[in-house]
Amino acid sequence: xxxxxxxxxxxxxxxxxxxxxxxRCTIECSWGVYRKDGKRIIIYPNRCGACHRCVSMCPRxxxxxxxxxxxxxxxxxxxVDIRRDNLNQAKTGKILLSGQGNTMDHPIYFDRIVLDxxxxxxxxxxxxxxxxxxxxxIGKKPKQLEFEFEDSKIKLKTKIAxxxxxxxxxxxxxxxxxxxSLNAHLSFAKAVKECGTFMGTGEGGLPKELYPYADHIxxxxxxxxxxxxxxxxxxxxxxxxxIGQGAKPGIGGHLPGEKVTANISATRMIPEGSDAIxxxxxxxxxxxxxxxxxxRSLKEATRWKKPVxxxxxxxxxxxxxxxxxxxxxxxAVVIDGYRGGTGAAPKVFRDHxxxxxxxxxxxxxRRLREEGLRNEISIIASGGIRCSADVxxxxxxxxxxxxxxxAAMVALGCRVCGRCYTGLCAWGIATQRPELVKRIDPExxxxxxxxxxxxxxxxxxELLGANGINxxxxxxGNRDRLRxxxxxxxxxxxxxxxxxxx
Amino acid sequence: xxxIIGFMSRKKKMINGEKIALGLCSLKxxxxxxxxxxxxxxxxxxxxxxxxxxxxxxxxxxxxxxxKVAVENILEQYGTIVKDEEIPTEEGIIKKVHIPWRxxxxxxxxxxxxxxDVIVDIVMxxxxxxxxxxxxxxxxxxxxxxxxxWPEEVAEFYRIDKYEGYLWLAHARYPTNTKAWWxxxxxxNLLNWSVVHNGEITSYGTNxxxxxxxxxxxxxxxxxxxxxxxxxxxxxKHKLPLELACQTLAxxxxxxxxxxxxxxxxxYTALRLTYAGAMLNGPFAIAVATPAGLLFMNGEIEDDxxxxxxxxxxxxxxxxxxxxDDLLFVSSEESAIRRIxxxxxxxxxPDAGEPVIARVWK
Numbered sequence: 001x002x003x004x005x006x007x008x009x010x011x012x013x014x015x016x017x018x019x020x021x022x023x024r025c026t027i028e029c030s031w032g033v034y035r036k037d038g039k040r041i042i043i044y045p046n047r048c049g050a051c052h053r054c055v056s057m058c059p060r061x062x063x064x065x066x067x068x069x070x071x072x073x074x075x076x077x078x079x080v081d082i083r084r085d086n087l088n089q090a091k092t093g094k095i096l097l098s099g100q101g102n103t104m105d106h107p108i109y110f111d112r113i114v115l116d117x118x119x120x121x122x123x124x125x126x127x128x129x130x131x132x133x134x135x136x137x138i139g140k141k142p143k144q145l146e147f148e149f150e151d152s153k154i155k156l157k158t159k160i161a162x163x164x165x166x167x168x169x170x171x172x173x174x175x176x177x178x179x180x181s182l183n184a185h186l187s188f189a190k191a192v193k194e195c196g197t198f199m200g201t202g203e204g205g206l207p208k209e210l211y212p213y214a215d216h217i218x219x220x221x222x223x224x225x226x227x228x229x230x231x232x233x234x235x236x237x238x239x240x241x242x243i244g245q246g247a248k249p250g251i252g253g254h255l256p257g258e259k260v261t262a263n264i265s266a267t268r269m270i271p272e273g274s275d276a277i278x279x280x281x282x283x284x285x286x287x288x289x290x291x292x293x294x295x296r297s298l299k300e301a302t303r304w305k306k307p308v309x310x311x312x313x314x315x316x317x318x319x320x321x322x323x324x325x326x327x328x329x330x331x332a333v334v335i336d337g338y339r340g341g342t343g344a345a346p347k348v349f350r351d352h353x354x355x356x357x358x359x360x361x362x363x364x365x366r367r368l369r370e371e372g373l374r375n376e377i378s379i380i381a382s383g384g385i386r387c388s389a390d391v392x393x394x395x396x397x398x399x400x401x402x403x404x405x406x407a408a409m410v411a412l413g414c415r416v417c418g419r420c421y422t423g424l425c426a427w428g429i430a431t432q433r434p435e436l437v438k439r440i441d442p443e444x445x446x447x448x449x450x451x452x453x454x455x456x457x458x459x460x461x462e463l464l465g466a467n468g469i470n471x472x473x474x475x476x477g478n479r480d481r482l483r484x485x486x487x488x489x490x491x492x493x494x495x496x497x498x499x500x501x502x
Numbered sequence: 503x504x505x506i507i508g509f510m511s512r513k514k515k516m517i518n519g520e521k522i523a524l525g526l527c528s529l530k531x532x533x534x535x536x537x538x539x540x541x542x543x544x545x546x547x548x549x550x551x552x553x554x555x556x557x558x559x560x561x562x563x564x565x566x567x568x569x570k571v572a573v574e575n576i577l578e579q580y581g582t583i584v585k586d587e588e589i590p591t592e593e594g595i596i597k598k599v600h601i602p603w604r605x606x607x608x609x610x611x612x613x614x615x616x617x618x619d620v621i622v623d624i625v626m627x628x629x630x631x632x633x634x635x636x637x638x639x640x641x642x643x644x645x646x647x648x649x650x651x652w653p654e655e656v657a658e659f660y661r662i663d664k665y666e667g668y669l670w671l672a673h674a675r676y677p678t679n680t681k682a683w684w685x686x687x688x689x690x691n692l693l694n695w696s697v698v699h700n701g702e703i704t705s706y707g708t709n710x711x712x713x714x715x716x717x718x719x720x721x722x723x724x725x726x727x728x729x730x731x732x733x734x735x736x737x738x739k740h741k742l743p744l745e746l747a748c749q750t751l752a753x754x755x756x757x758x759x760x761x762x763x764x765x766x767x768x769x770y771t772a773l774r775l776t777y778a779g780a781m782l783n784g785p786f787a788i789a790v791a792t793p794a795g796l797l798f799m800n801g802e803i804e805d806d807x808x809x810x811x812x813x814x815x816x817x818x819x820x821x822x823x824x825x826x827d828d829l830l831f832v833s834s835e836e837s838a839i840r841r842i843x844x845x846x847x848x849x850x851x852p853d854a855g856e857p858v859i860a861r862v863w864k
Contacts, residue, residue: 158772
């Protein structure tokens with residue numbers, strides 16, 4: 001053990017009877033937990049984050065990992081995490097960084113919502129035998145349609161703005177090239193193309209290697225404007241303006257210089273090795289009308305052919321902001337809940353700022369309906385969508401589609417160890433080190449990610465069928481099919497659902 | 503499960519209400535005595551034909567007079583009550599928990615340009631704000647008669663054989679989702695719209711929140727009400743041709759739309775995109791009577807009542823159609839039609855999601 005004020009959080013244990021001292025773990029672990037010293041493996045548990053790379057790769061199945069090998073004196077107020085953070089900050093004098101979503105022990109509302117199913121009075125629909133439609137269009141819709149009649153022939157007078165056509169309401173969230181490796185991005189891009197859906201670039205620009213998939217990619221314009229060129233805007237299927245992010249509302253993106261390699265530097269148009277810290281606000285957006293102008297500028301720049309989304313973090317006044325966005329030319333509002341992941345966020349933001357996505361969807365959907373605007377703009381929910389049931393519930397609460405981030409990374413091997421900001425990801429996902437990046441084979445990665453999306457899609461179809469619904473639009477905002485378990489009256493009211501038994 | 507039947511004389515021949523009752527009684531099997539109802543078009547005498555006929559259920563309780571006054575206060579804000587009376591009923595058949603009352607009503611001239619909106623507002627106002635009063639119909643020259651009871655009981659109770667109309671719809675209820683009460687029986691009506699519905703709308707939450715965005719309020723605790731409002735919105739407010747409105751309720755599948763020629767594909771895609779919230783999911787068969795002013799796909803505007811029948815797009819509820827001379831029938835069962843008219847010219851099963859439409863012959 002390396003002498004330290006802070007005892008290790010995890011400790012790997014090697015079963016000496018099984019271990020053949022092949023040293024594989026010393027290569028697989030990018031964190032430097034293992035060192036081979038002659039005929040033994042020396043372990044530095046302080047460096048372990050339980051990413052399981054060694055466990056998965058050990059040819060003798062000799063490794064296990066134990067959490068909190070050292071007991072701390074228990075204390076209800078001075079939790080282990082608080083003490084550990086204070087010790088670390090006393091050492092560094094810096095803001096604590098963390099990866100992925102909020103780790104606080106708040107209720108997960110998705111898990112307190114249950115679904116309905118048909119019994120007797122209406123038949124459930126069997127998706128193996130009947131059509132089941134998940135196709136979703138994201139974009140501006142007219143308030144009403146108008147027609148013309150010419151020689152007894154009907155013609156549509158209303159022009160429909162360009163929409164994104166999704167074959168399943170699951171998209172892959174914006175995670176930047178830089179935060180993630182090229183092979184992770186390639187895996188996502190191939191998967192979304194195969195599944196008839198879309199992925200986001202994040203704020204890191206679009207590397208040339210992804211151009212063949214650009215018609216399934218949503219490009220992002222964030223406050224740092226990394227890699228934003230006319231070509232970039234033209235390439236993608238849609239454009240997303242990132243105002244805020246669920247993991248760190250109120251501040252901009254962080255990409256540590258360790259991850260800014262030559263290709264990243266070229267794609268982002270920043271010096272190699274420099275930290276890429278996006279400004280907290282967009283320097284041309286200081287109020288809602290400025291946002292409306294940026295939406296219009298991006299539309300003009302792409303000749304009104306690309307839908308423009310606006311992403312905001314789920315915060316207290318998200319509904320009011322969403323109304324502002326809906327009255328601009330924006331096509332969709334993306335709401336990112338506080339469980340949303342990130343490559344690097346100050347821990348204090350990740351764990352303390354923002355509101356749950358379930359509440360935010362319900363509140364935004366309700367407010368847009370009150371304003372009579374809900375039909376005209378799409379709602380994309382993101383941040384903490386973990387499984388098909390979460391997707392189903394998000395849509396029933398009022399979303400059109402969802403973004404998944406962490407779940408897509410888990411498909412590539414991620415164990416949610418939360419150390420994306422270090423650039424040492426042993427699974428080759430959140431790293432730029434060539435020897436780690438190549439651990440992902442984009443074909444195999446694409447197959448796994450596509451499998452995940454397809455599996456969820458099957459499950460959503462089954463759930464829809466059980467609810468007697470054969471098209472996803474009849475689920476959207478259909479809160480009547482949800483019930484709450486163990487929620488307070490106020491929580492039920494905000495979610496707009498009844499309690500189980502009602 | 504519920505039973506529905508409707509017929510229309512395309513020559514506007516007047517037909518006695520006993521005929522529809524006869525048909526409905528043979529659908530008894532599809533109900534459980536927890537609600538039956540009828541609507542007749544063309545039933546009122548000439549002097550009241552141009553009045554809005556409000557049929558209102560008022561609680562039969564000590565506060566009856568008070569409730570009635572509250573209703574009249576609302577009505578008088580916007581126009582004149584030409585005549586009002588209790589709807590004649592037979593005693594001793596059904597426990598009279600409500601007293602059905604009708605008002606023949608004229609809207610004040612100053613609201614002439616938005617008469618129908620005023621009527622909708624009145625209906626919403628009464629149903630929403632007056633405890634113990636429910637408007638069950640509000641159209642011109644038509645009336646809904648409904649209660650908790652078997653088809654023959656409700657027919658007898660309201661003396662349905664005393665009315666003659668050119669179009670009748672009827673419904674025998676087997677309530678599954680909401681409690682049995684008079685207001686929850688079918689037909690549902692708003693202005694000259696009437697709907698009878700067999701099925702259960704699994705998209706109710708979506709549909710309700712969709713129409714609420716346009717100012718409608720769903721208060722009758724049953725999914726059929728929402729169908730009425732959707733039709734009013736699509737056909738009256740948004741002026742969709744009837745065939746396309748039916749398409750929004752039971753749209754073509756995407757796989758079908760993808761195969762259409764470009765212009766049609768655009769049209770049907772636009773329809774599904776814009777009116778996604780109007781799509782009815784779950785099993786249903788409906789029969790609908792509509793007011794004048796309906797637009798058709800060929801651009802013609804119908805200046806008289808139209809009746810149509812429609813099922814969900816995988817036909818999880820039955821609907822059979824039949825013709826005899828000028829009469830067009832739709833029903834859950836052929837037997838009910840044959841009870842009214844044993845010798846039919848043609849009987850057919852409409853395809854899933856394909857409307858059957860009856861228009862007045864010119």
